Amino acid sequence: MERHREERPTGGSRLEKKAKKKRHFTRQQKALIAVAAVLAVVLAGVLAWQSLFVKPQVPTGTQDPEKETTIDYGEGNRPKAGGERKSKDWYTVLILGRDTGGGGNTDTMLLASYDVTNQKATVMSIPRDTMVNVPWDIKRINSVYNYYGGDQKGIDALYKEIAQLVGFEPDYQVVVEWDAVGEIVNAMDGVWFDVPRNMNYDDPYQDLHIHQEKGYRLLSGDDAMQVIRYRHDTNMKYGYPDGDLGRIKTQQAFLKAMVQQLLQVKNVTKIGEFAKVFQNNVETDLSFNEMLWFGKQAVLGGLKIEDVNFVTMPNTPVSCWSRTYRNYQSYVVPNAQELLDLVNRDLSPFVEPSVMSDLDIMSVNKDGSVSSTTGHVEDSKAAAPPVKPAKPAETEPETTEPGTDQPSETDPETGEPIVPTDPGATDPGTEPSTPSEGGTPTVPSEPEPAPQPEPEPTPEPEPTTPTEGSDFTVIDPPPAA
Template structure:
C-alpha cells in the first residue's frame, strides 16, 4: 500500500516537499512562494474632500439648472403671427393674376394686422365664488414682458354682453359656459385674443393675504353690511388698518351698507377698492423676502386655482413678475355708464385702453375690430 504524500518543513516564504512525488521531482527541492504585499490605503486630504464635494454640488446645480430651463419657458401660442401666405405654382392670365395679387395683398394686410408683439400675453383672471354661479370679479391681465410691465383691467360685472344670441350681464358668461365662454365673450367685445384663463376661488385670495402676513390698507368708506343668506357680515370703519385674509376678502366684496349708502356707484366703487387692494398685495408679494415662500404660494395655487397655463409657463410668468416689481403693476377699469340693468361701455375710451395696455398685436386696433353693445 502506497503511503500518502506528506507535507512538511514549512519555513515561511518557502517550503520543502517530500514523499513519493518529491523523489520524482527531485527530493528536498524548495519552492519559493512570493510574498503578497498589502495595498496601502490612499490618504485623501481635507482639501481633496472639499474639492470632491464642490464637484458634486456643481454637478447637481448644473442638472437642476438644465431641468429648470427645460421646464420654465414662456407661454407657447399657436399661430402667433397669423396665417401664412399661399405659394403660387401655376401660370395665370393677367386678370387671374390681378385677382391673385389682390388676394395676396389682402392676406398680407391680414397677416400684418395679426402680427404679435414678442412676449406679450393676455390672461383673463376670474374670481368665481360669489354664491350664485357667476364670476364675481373679472380682470383681463396683460403681461408685457418685453416692456417690463403688467396691466390689469377690471371688466364691470354688469357690462352689457351678447352671449349665444341673447343679451346678458358679463358675469353670466361664466355661469353659461365657464371660463371658455367668458374668454370668448370678452375677446369678441375687445377685438383681441384672450390667450389664457385663470379661475380663482376667493379662498385663494384670503390664503395668499395670510401667507404674506396680512396687508396694511386704507379702507375708503365705512362698511356696515349683513347678508344672513351667505352668512356674511362686513363691519369696518374707514381708515388704514392691518387686514388678515378673511378681513381682506370682506373688504373687496363689499358693495353697499344695509341702508343703501356706501360707494355711491356699487360696482365701480368696489372695483376701485379691489384695484387698490390688489396693488397693495402685489407690492408686498413681490418683495424679495417672499421668494422663500414660493412653495407656500404653489400649494395655495394647487388648491384653489384652475388654469390652462402649464406649470413651466406659470413659473416663467412668476419669474417675470418678480423681476418687474410692484411699481410696474397697474390697474384700471373699462369705462362705461350705468343705465339699469346694464353698464354700457364707451367704445372710444375702451379702444384707447385696448391699444395703450391690452393689445398684443403690433398694429393698433380700430373701432371696427371691437364689438361694443349700445
C-alpha cells in the same frame, strides 16, 4: 523552500505599498474632490429650481384647436388670435373671479396684459353691468356665465364675449375662486391696506358678514375677503357713491397693494403654500409651473408696482328698455374710442392695430334700439325700437327668446321665475348714445339720470336718487354684495 520564503516578503511588500497609495490623497486632491461635490449639489439644486419654472408657449396659430370645439363665434366677429407680437414675451390672460358663496357669479373680470420683455403690465377691470352682444333680453356681462349653465361651458361663453369686446383672444384663462384671495393673503402673513370706509353688511342667506373699520392696517385673509366683497351697508343708507364701480376701485387698490407685497423676495420661499392654494382654488389652462415662471420673471426681472397699470374699462352709464321686465334697466357701455385706444396701446399683444369694427362694442340709440360697432346685433328684437305698452298687456308676455330655449320670464342671471313689472313704466328722460357714421357709438356728455326702482321682483333695481346730505347711489340691493 528558501526561495519561496524569500519571494513572499518581497511580494507582500509590493501589495502593501499599492494599498497605501489607494488610501492616501494629497491635500490638493482632497480639495478638488470637495469642490466637485459642492458643485454637484449646487448643480442638482439649480436643476431642481429651474424645473419649477416652465415658460408658457406664446400661441402662434390662428386658433387653439381645443377652443375650436367649444367656442362658436357664429355670425359675430372672430377676434384676432395670431400675428406678429409687439415683443418676444408678451402674454395676455383673462382672469375671472368666481364667488361660490354668491351663487357662482363671475362678477370680477380682469384682462391682464404682461410684456415680460420690457417688464410692463396692464390689468383692465370689466364692470359686471357692461352691455354685451347676446341674444337674450338682459345683456349684462355677468349674466353670461350662469346663462350657459356655469362650469366650463359658461367660462367658454364668457371668454367669447370678452374676446369679441376687445377684438382679440387672450392667450390663457384663469378662473379663481374668491376664497383663494384670502388664502394667499394668509400665506403672505397678511397684507397692509388702507380700508377706504367703515363697512357693515349682513346677509344670513349667503352667510356673508362684513364688518370692517376705515383705516390703514394689516388685513388677514378673512378681512381681505370682506373688503373686496363690500358694496353697501345692510340698510343701504351707506355705500360707494358709484355702486359697483366703487367696489372695483377698492378691489384694484387692494390687488395693487397685494401684488406690491407679493413681489417681495421673502415670498419666493412660500411656493409650497401657494401651490396648495392653486390646486384647491384655481382652474386654468396654465400649469402651476408656468404660473411660477410669471412670478419668477416679475420678482427677479425687476417688475415694479409703478409698472403695473390698473384701469377700469372706459364706460358711460346708460339705460335700456327691457321687454321682459317692462322697465328700464341700467347698464354701462364702453366708450368706444377710448377702449380702442387702450386695446391698441396697452392690451393687445399684436403689432397690427385693431380698428373699430374689430371690437364688439354695444350702444343704445335715441330711439331705444341697440347697435354694435360690428354692424351685427344678435338680439334682433333689441335692434328695433322697443314697443312700450301704455297699459298692462292683455296677453301673456313672450315665452321664448329667439335662438334660445330659455323662457324670457326666467331671469338669465339666476334662473328664477320673474313677474313683469308695470308695463306703463316711462322713459326716465335719457337719450342713449347714437352710433356715428361708420358704426362707432358716441356717448352722452353727461351720465343719464338714474331711473327709480320698480316694485319687487325686479332683477336689479335701478339707482335711486341720493337724499340731501347723502354721498352715494346704490345700484344693487342685497344679497349680491
